[in-house]
Amino acid sequence: MNQLHLQAQIQQLGQVRYTPAGLMALDASLKAESEVIEAGKPRKVSLEIKAVAVGELAKQLQTLGVGxxxxxxxxxxxxxxxRGFIAHVTVIEPAAPQEPGNH
Structure with a gap:
């Protein structure tokens, strides 16, 4: 199953464009930093990934804005x-509050 679940910050937004069906589409660059447990040990991980949102989700992404x-x-x-992967966003949810020192 191909599912993405990522708490991230919007690093960059592209120009609004429209699909052949006339739906608004917006490209973005997302950055995620967190600490995970791997083989019983904590590990800091960071990644940047390109993403796209279409329709109402593109408007939500635009409203969130850079940062x-x-x-x-x-x-x-x-x-x-x-070349590389792109995340197709299907749901945008509010981020959970971060605990001090854990991001």
Missing amino acids: GVAVFRGFLTHQRNG
């Missing part, structure tokens, strides 16, 4: 040029 933090749910697929 906005949320939980993004969706799926991953190859970019059109075949």
Whole structure:
């Protein structure tokens, strides 16, 4: 199953564009930093990933703006040029409050 669940900050927003069906689409760059447990040990992880939101979700993404933090749910697929992956956002939820020193 291909599912993405990522709390991230919006690093960059692209220009609004429209799909052939006339739906608003917005590209973004998301950055996530957190601490996870791997093999019983804490590990700090960080990643940046390109993302796209379509329709009402594009408007939500635009409203959050650069620096906005949320939980993004969706799926991953190859970019059109075949280089890397892109997250297709299907749900945007408010981010849970961070505990001090844990992000």
